[in-house]
Amino acid sequence: MLPAPVPPDEAERLLDLAHYHILDTGREEVFDRVTRLAARLLHVPLAAINFVDVDRHWSKSMVGYDAPEVPRNATFCAWTILQDTPLVVPDLTQDVRFAHHPGVVHEPHVRMYAGAPLKTPAGQRIGTLCVLDTEARTLGDEDLKALQDLAATAMSELELRNHVQRLQQQVSAQAEHSLDLQRSLAHAHTLEAVHELMDLPLSPEDAARQAAGLIGQAIHADWTGLVIFEDGRPHTQRVYGESALHPVLFDLAAHLNASHTSVTHRMEGLTEPYYLDTYREHSEALPAVIEAGLQAAAWVPLGQWQGKTFLLLTLRVGQERELPWRGSDRTLLEAAGRSVRAAFHARAGVEAAIHTARQDALTGALNRRAFDEDLEQHQVLGSAFTLALMDLDGFKALNDTEGHAQGDKVLQLFAGALKAELQGQGEVYRLGGDEFVLLLPEAWTADDVDEVLDVAVPIAQQGCLGRIGASVGVARSAEVDERVSLPELADARMYEAKRRRKALRAGQGS
Incomplete structure (x- = not known):
């Protein structure tokens, strides 16, 4: 058989064909009715509605045979679409184009072919509506008119089908849009709740955990967790998990924490949400998690706090969805992530301002305001503590002889040495000038405090030529009464220690 030439407008023709979304669809009674009528009216055993694709003709409906797909270079219909009028071949054996076609030479020994093109409004x-006979014969004018009418009917049904599909798509789109609006409203309420949550007096970890729970519930995630990176390693906490989840997924936090590598391990530096629509395709997906049915995951950065990085991890499980993360889901995840990050940033600013307000600018120790606040808190809590008040002996002479710059250096060395010696077991405050105070947990003895000074004073001494020392008064919280406050008691003991030191030096001088 000679293959038919390609029409000059082939690209436009194929685009128009694709517009109908008809190829490779199932049988439909409306088209089967047309082919049955064609076979009956024209008294032929074979009839079909065929569409000519790039390299094949595909049959939407057939009567008398079952060959839904034929190569384009072996089909009569490829010739029919080259003209507007029906193609009629009374005897295929006498036409050089078709004489050697397998259907003519072998079973079913087709002899007659007649096809009317299916012409679109464009x-x-x-494609074609075609009829075939095993006998050579001619078709009369009435037969050809019936064939063309039926082809037009098939084309009308195709147009109607396409119109109905578009309407259904519009209805579906409107329904989806309505649902999306409802989801957006619900998500707006969730976002408002996240804002309110971040204003509560919660620790950053508690605030992030509760925000993760709100967000996961709003998008109906199957599993939601909070990931906290510290020193480069993630620690995952499950916030919510469906009870019906596979045990591996329900306890995913434990699996991630025990693993040395996973997708989550790569997310510490994340600055924008990362959506993984097909988890199993990731190179570091965990086999046990894939087997447990995880489809998709999303990681949302929630910001940083005191060297820790916070992420929201949420999962979709079960039957695969084409779009596991809807547009409204992504909008909420991204907006909520920004809200939490902004809250962390604002809180960090407040903390920094508070820290600055409580810090002595010269030495880096806490200042008098901080001391007053912390002392009051200790007293309200009622826990045992020790207060050690001290000043530097010889400091005024140092300022007079070596200058205030050298005096400042001594103060800085002294404060730094005190903090280093305490190793976090207490706080160092500069009340002003050369006067410092320590707030120490539990009950410290005067000897305990002297051991700290035995290290701090020599270090401060390195900053000047003149000789300095330190006098200290120690008072414990259990000693306070209505007659004298704890700072007053410590102050009295410090000056008593200073008096004894001066008396001792005077005695040594005589």
Whole structure:
């Protein structure tokens, strides 16, 4: 058989064909009715509605045979679409184009072919309604008119089908849009709740955990967790998990924490949400998690706090969805992530301002304001503590002889040495000038405090030529009474220690 030439407007023809979304669809009674009528009216055993694709003709409906797909270079219909009028071949054996076609030479020994093109409103011939007979014969004018009418009917049904599909798509789109609006409203309420949550007096970890729970519930995630990176390693906490989840997924936090590598391990530096629509395709997906049915995951950065990085991890499980993360889901995840990050940033600013307000600018120790606040808190809590008040002996002479710059250096060395010696077991405050105070947990003895000074004073001494020392008064919280406050008691003991030191030096001088 000679293959038919390609129409000059082939690209436009194929685009018009694709517009109908008909190829490779199932049987439909409306088209089967047309082919049955064609076979009955024209008294033929074979009839079909065929569409000519790039390299094949595909049959939507057939009567008398079952060959839904034929190569384009071996089909009569490829010739029919080259013209607007029906193609009629009374005897295929006598036509050089078709004499050697397998269907003519072998079973079913087709002899007659007649096809009317299916012409779209745009003028493209996308297929045919054709009839075939095993006997050579001619068709009369009435037969050809019936064939063309039935082809037009098939084309009308195709147009109607396409119109109905578009309407259904519009209805579906409107329904989806309505649902999306409802989801957006619900998500707006969730976002408002996240804002309110971040204003509560919660620790950053508690605030992030509760925000993760709110967000996961709003998008109906199957599993939601909070990931906290510290020193480069993630620690995952489950916030919510469906009870019906596979045990591996329900306890995913434990699996991630025990693993040395996973997708989550790569997310510490994340600055924008990362959506993984097909988890199993990731190179570091955990086999046990894939087997447990995890489909998709999303990681949302929630910001940083005191060297820790916070992420929201949420999962979709079960039957695969084409779009596991809807547009409204992504909008909420991204907006909520920004809200939490902004809250952390604002809180960090407040903390920094508070820290600055409580810090002595010269030495880096806490200042008098901080001392007053912390002392009051200790007293309200009622826990045992020790207060050690001290000043530097010889400091005024140092300022007079070596200058205030050298005096400042001594103060800085002294404060730094005190903090280093305490190793976090207490706080160092500069009340002003050369006067410092320590707030120490539990009950410290005067000897304990002297051991700290035995290290701090020599270090401060390195900053000047003149000789300095320190006098200290120690008072414990259990000693306070209505007659004298704890700072007053410590102050009295410090000056008593200073008096004894001066008396001792005077005695040594005589």
